[in-house]
Amino acid sequence: MxxxxxxxxxxxxxxxxxxxxxxxxxxxxxxxxxxxxxxxxxxxxxxxxxxxxxxxxxxxxxxxxxxxxxxxxxxxxxxxxxxxxxxxxxxxxxxxxxxxxxxxxxxxxxxxxxxxxxxxxxxxxxxxxxxxxxxxxxxxxxxxxxxxxxxxxxxxxxKALRFDTVAHNIKLNRYYQGLGFHYKGTRDMGAGRLVNLYEHFEQARGHAKVLLRYISPADFEQLKRWSPSAEYLKQWAGPSFRYPLDEEQLKHYIEGSNHSAESESLIYSAVHSATGQVIGHISLSAIDRENHSARISRVMVDPEFQGRGAGTAMVKEVLRISFDALRLHRISLGVFEYNTAALKIYEACGFRREGNKRESALFNGQYVDCIELSLLDREWRGDAT
Missing domain, CATH: 3.40.630.30 (Gcn5-related N-acetyltransferase (GNAT))
Structure with a gap:
């Protein structure tokens, strides 16, 4: 610093x-x-x-x-x-x-x-x-x-403690994120030197105590355990992975990610703040810095923590990063129509339905729709205040 x-x-x-x-x-x-x-x-x-x-x-x-x-x-x-x-x-x-x-x-x-x-x-x-x-x-x-x-x-x-650290050191940024520091933005200090800004603040009462930190190769085994079948892998990751999920696919997945000012994707593990246990996964992908948009994708919550607010906390923190830190304008996502629990979370976080991609995926011999949703920065700020 x-x-x-x-x-x-x-x-x-x-x-x-x-x-x-x-x-x-x-x-x-x-x-x-x-x-x-x-x-x-x-x-x-x-x-x-x-x-x-x-x-x-x-x-x-x-x-x-x-x-x-x-x-x-x-x-x-x-x-x-x-x-x-x-x-x-x-x-x-x-x-x-x-x-x-x-x-x-x-x-x-x-x-x-x-x-x-x-x-x-x-x-x-x-x-x-x-x-x-x-x-x-x-x-x-x-x-x-x-x-x-x-x-x-x-x-x-x-109000709280703030600090800065070099942006290019992903391992160091992951360390600070795991200690409860939240990303607030990136500053260009000139001569190619970028610094990430962090602030320590407590999550609002009533929210699950979940921290997001950059994914580590040490988290790969957990992702593989959460993907016991081709159908389940497809549900949370769409067509981006093939079953069985393996080390090679995951290494390719995170390659080039998590450079906050440059990467097309920021990939996070969700960590239970009290125990340090990895309980979920979420990514912000297709980051378009010219048009100020991105897409939430590959959302997974450990089955033991589903229904306990972890998914909501994960989505809300990614939205804060998107709109508050990255200053994006539009966030979109897609959810299969049968995944009503996920749909409820997204709509509770302020997402609005845009339409259906009809019969866009095949599950158990049946085609299902993918519901497209989006949220704009002004809508999020209205909900956040």
Whole structure:
């Protein structure tokens, strides 16, 4: 996560000064003395100028590690003593410490016009400079700091936590999505560098707690288990796959997908937020960026979770991504006439019938119609407000 140093608003800067001076109370788990993280022995503290050496070491170390891995995100030369000194003026700096050793860090600021542009809102907290000591990688420290930052944003009275990350790293984007961060758009920072914008927010009450994250090859086995027959595979995937579903077809299916600003399809696994279990699949395909349209396709909910709101939650999140993040105008889909449960979900989400593709598919020796539905952005925004 990269940033120059956008200034805080006067209101947010006063809030920062009050908090640093002890005028705003923190809860018992987030005292100024240090908050316990989910990792035993790790405390997260607010840093000040005396910790500048630790901050510089962590950032340079993270940048060097990125270069060694061929990741062109940070450069060690960009982190100087002068730059670090500025952090303590225009943002809050946090350290994860193990005893007396600083092992991770991040910063919070309250405006980010450079990265968020017209979406910038000073009532949010913006996370930058998330870094973990190379000796502590793979231990869950990054996730622990993100969880702390989400809580801390609320303590500070912010609406939610936001951050940006490089768009081309699908694995990294998938990781953040799996932690409950929702895609809000992509920004072109020039010189071919795209960043994806994310925000952490809770789903509305009454909705199934479902997260959408980019599909991974590790999810292939689940898709194959959900396709026990040619008829069932055809029901949720149409003619796009042949039975039996196999690894080769699925690799071809996801090839070139999930580059948010460029791909013709965004392919998601639906994850139960409480357990991490993959419980569904959905894709946004045929993305036409010239005419601002796309199509929802290949929707599947684990049979154990059908009828429990998961399908509705999946469709609503894809619609939010389509209209709010990608700023599309029209979303369409098709559903076979006998699939009344799916049809009910789509119409409850605001889709309107356009017509029938008569006898367009053969099931069990009988031809069935495919009902075509669509939803426009203005209709969705009317329903969403």
């Amino acid at each position: 990269q940033s120059l140093r956008p200034s805080c608003s006067p209101i947010q800067m006063q809030k920062y000064r009050d908090l640093k001076g002890g005028k705003i109370e923190m809860d018992d788990n987030q005292s100024t003395a240090g908050a316990a993280s989910p990792i035993e022995g790790i405390q997260i503290i607010r840093a000040d100028q005396e910790h500048a050496v630790d901050v510089l070491r962590l950032l340079k170390g993270a940048a060097q590690w990125m270069l060694s891995c061929g990741i062109k995100q940070w450069n060690p030369e960009q982190f100087t003593e002068q730059a670090i000194a500025g952090y303590f003026v225009d943002r809050q700096v946090y350290l994860a410490v193990d005893g007396t050793e600083a092992v991770g860090m991040f910063t919070l600021q309250f405006s980010d016009l450079q990265y968020w542009g017209d979406l910038n809102d000073e009532s949010y907290a913006y996370l930058h400079r998330l870094a973990v000591d190379v000796t502590r990688r793979g231990q869950g420290l990054g996730e622990a700091m993100l969880q702390f930052a989400v809580r801390q944003a609320r303590v500070l009275g912010c």
